[in-house]
Structure formats: structure tokens, C-alpha cells
Amino acid sequence: MNYRKLGRTGIEVSEVGYGAWGIAGDAWLGAKDEESLKALNRAVDLGLNFIDTALAYGEGHSERLVGKVVAERDEDIYVATKVPPKNLRWPAPAGLHPDEVFPGDYVRGCTEESLKNLGVEALDVQQFHVWQDEWLGEGDWQEAVEDLKREGKIRSFGVSINDHQPANALKLIESGIVDTVQVIHNVFEQSPEDELFPACQEHGVGVIVRVPFDEGALTGNITPETEFDEGDFRNHYFRDDRKREVQERVRAIVSELGASEDEIAEIALRYILSHPAVSTVIPGMRSVRNVERNMRVGDGRGLPEDQVRLLKNHRWVRDFYA
Template sequence: MNYRALGKTGLKVSEIGYGAWGIGQSSWVGAKDDESIQALHKAVDLGLNFIDTALGYGNGHSEQLVGQVVRERSEDTYVATKIPPKNMQWPAPSGISADEAFPADHVIACTEESLRNLGLETIDVQQFHVWSDEWVNQGDWLEAINKLKRDGKIRSFGVSINDYQPENAIKLIETGVVDTVQVIYNIFDQSPEDNLFPACQKHNVGVIIRVPLDEGGLTGRITPDTIFPEGDFRNNYFRGDRKQEVFNRVQKITADLNISADQMPETALRFILSHPAVSTVIPGMRSVRHAESNCQVGDGKGLLKEQLEQLKSHRWIRNFYKA
């Protein structure tokens, strides 16, 4: 496993991290706790040392599983989690004050709750689960973050940038108060390359990449006939003719690169890791098989320059999260 600096945090993190949304038993359907714990252990066995979870993933259930595994291991395994906005609005709408989303007492209370769920004394990276640059120099959230750092409850502070709004954190980055950002970046959504990544590199901010496989769209396994379990959020994400469109676009990618559909997950992850601004990428891994296949990509080798050039033409501007 290859390791990279997580910005100015002082942490060296595995380029393949563990995205723990899918094991929280909410939104993603089908996770079994025993299998999730086995997958987490296997990932750590393979050198993974960075796990990203959130208080909102199964109302703390994901955090509890992550904490159980981290406490059982002797290795240094870094945990990032997230504070849900008090108003429970995803993504952060414009015109909402910082005190409506992240008042200081809420920031501290949620952090304490996450620490109890995790069974840990310190959170390595505490993140806001949404962000709006309107909140820079507004409210008392920064006082809470600084207090949590002083008290040793958190080591570093980050934000999870609103879906498909990669530039809605650049103002925050320029203040110097944020240590990491988490953002959607994949073969389809290449927009963070335009302005966000240069800002992160300039200010030494760690970059955590989520949705690397487009919620399954870039795995090469979704066809027009794919059926998701009842209650699974992907029924909405891939509604209408979206499965057909994703299928067609993936076929064009495999044809351009002369690869098979089975090679799509590895190609998608290596595309992300080819960018020097990226610190780690956090695919979901609900099975030992997924942990094994994803972790083997973290070998420090990206895609060839020619392949990266070919993939530029597959940028696709759209927002599947919108209704």
C-alpha cells in the first residue's frame, strides 16, 4: 500500500481509504454487520489506515462498527467522521446562516456523541457534512472547532463539500482554518480539477475523494436491466433512463481505452489517484472481496498519460442527486 500526506495534518494515509457509508444500514441496503467487520479487518490487513464514516450513517451504526474494528487493531488507523447539519439539510442551501447549520453547541455535542459511538478518545479528522462558503467569518462554529482541538477531542478539521459544488469551499480554504476537504471526483465529474485542486495544493489542504465509482455507475456492472433492493437510494439515483445512459457511456470508455468492463473499477480508482492533489480515495467496501480488489490498486501507480488524456473527453456534467 502506498501512503500520501493528508495536507497539513501530519498524517500519512493510505491512498485507498475505506468509505463506511454503505455499512451503516441506511440508504445502501444489504450490508450485514459480520461481513462489514470482516471487510474492515481485511482492508487494514492490506495496509489501509484511513476510514471515513459519519454520525448520520445509520444514526451512528457505521461509527460503532468502525470503532469496534479500530479498537481491536494494534496498527495506527485514522478515523474521519462528520457532523450532520443541525437543520438536516443536504446539501447546504444558500441563504442559510452558519448558526442554523453548525452552532457551536451542536458541533461539540455531535463530536461527543461520535466519540462515544467510536469508543475513542480522539477523532483524527472531524468534518462538517455539508458546507457553504457563506459561513466563512460567520457564527461561532470555529470557536467550537478550536476548543475541540485544544481539548484533544479532534486532531484536524475538514468539510465535506456539497455535491457537485467543488468551488463552494475555496473561500474557506483561503482562510487557512481548514485542514481537509472531501469532494466528489471521478471519471464523469472531473470539475474539481478546474479550481478546487489548485487551491488545495496552494494551501496544503488534504483532499479526500468520495463517490469514486459514481455510486456503482463506473463499476461496469450496471446495465439497463439492473435492479436494486427496495429502499436502496440507488433506485432514485439511477431512475428513469439513467441506467441506460450510464451503460452507454461506460461502453464508450472501455472502447476508448481498449479495456474490459471488469477493469472499470480499477481504472476509475487509478484515474483519481493519478492527480497529485489527491490524498486518498474512499470507495465503499461491504465485502472482503471488495476490500481485496480495491486495496490492490493502492500501489502508487496511476494511469498512463495517454489514458488520462483519453478520459478527459468523458467528463459529464450532471447531478444525479437532484430530484
């Protein structure tokens, strides 16, 4: 496993981290705690040392599973979690005052709850689960963050940027307040490369990449015949004719690269890790098989430059969440 600096935090994290939304059991259906714990432990066996979770994932269930693994392992494992928006609106709409979303006392209360769920004395990274750049300099959230840092309850502060809005954190990055950002970036969603990544490199901000497989599209497993359990959010994400559309785009990628559909997941991760601004990528991994497949990619090699150039042609501007 290769390790990279998480911006200016002083932490070195595994290139492949663990996205713990899928093990919460509430949006991605079908997760079994026993299998999730096996997957988490196998990832640590293979050198993973960074796990991203959130208080909102299964109302703390994901955090509690992560905390169980952290408590039982001797290795240094860095944990990032998130404060959910108080108004429970994802992504954050424009025009709200931050006191409606992240009032200081609420930020403190959520942090205390996450510390209890995880069974740790300090959070390596505490993040806001949504963000609007217009909140900079408004409300008392910054004072709460500074107090939590001073008290030793959080070591670093970050934000999870609104879906498909990478430029909506540029002012925050330039302010020096934020240590990390989490953003959607993949073969289809390349827009963070335009402004966000250069700003992060300039200001020493760590980059955590989420949704590397476009919610499964870039694994090659989504076909027109794919079915999800009732209540699984992917029924909405891949609604209408979208399954056919993503399958055609995946086939076009592997055809151009002279690869097979079985290789698309590795290609997708390596594309992300080929950018020097990226600190770690956090695929969701609910099975030991997927852990072993994904962890092999964290070898510091990325993709050959000619393949990266070819993949630039597959940028796809759209928002399936909307």
C-alpha cells in the same frame, strides 16, 4: 500499499481508504454487519489505515462498527467522521445562517457522541457534512472547532463539500481554517480539477475523494436490468433511463482505452489517484472481494498519462442527486 500526506495534518494515509456509508444499513441496503467487519479487517490486513464515516450513517451504527475494528487492531488507523447538519438538509442550500446548521454547542455535542460511538479519545479528522462558503466568518462554529482542537478532542478539521459544488469551499481553503476537504471526484465528475485541487495544493489542504465509482456506475455493474431493494437510494439516483445511459458511457470508456468492462473499477480509481492533489480515495466496500480488488490499486502507480488524457473527454456534467 502506498501512503500519501493528508495535507498539513502530519498524517500519512493509505491511497485507498474506506468509505463507511455503505455499511450503515440505512441508505445502501443489504449490508450485513458480519460481512462488513470482515471487509474492514481485510482492508486493514492489506495496509489500509484511513476510514471515513459519519454520525448520520445509520444514526451512529457505522461509527460503532468502525470503532469495534479500531479497538481490536494493533495498527494505527486514522478515522474521519462528520457532524450532520442540524437542519438535516443535504446538500446545504444557500441563504442560511450557520447557526441554523452548525451552532457551536451542537458541533460540540455531535463530536462527543462520535467519540463515544468510536470509543476513541480524539478524532483524527472531524468534518462538517455540508458546507457553504458564505458561512465563513459567521456564527460560532469556528470557536467550537478551535476549542475542540485545544481540548485534544479533534486533531484536524475538514468539510465535506456539497455535491457537485467544488468551488463552494475556495474561500474556506484560502482562509487557512480547514485542514482537509472531501469532494466528489471521478471520471465523470472532473470539475474539482479546475479550481479546487490547485487551491488545496497551494494551501496544504488534504483531499479526500468520495464517490469514485459514481454510486456504482463506474464499476460496470449497472445495466438497464439492474434492480435495487425498495428503499435503496440508488432507485432514485439511477431513475428513468439513467441505467442505460451510464452503461453506454462506461462501454465507450473501455472501448476507447482498449480495456474490458471488468477493468473499469480499477481504471476509475487509478484516474483519481493520478492527480497529485488527492490524498486518498474512499470507495465503499461491503465485501472482502471488493476490498481485495480495490486495495490492489493503491500501489502508487496511478494511470499512464495517455490514458488520463483520453479520460478527460468523458467529463459528464450533471447532478443525479437532485
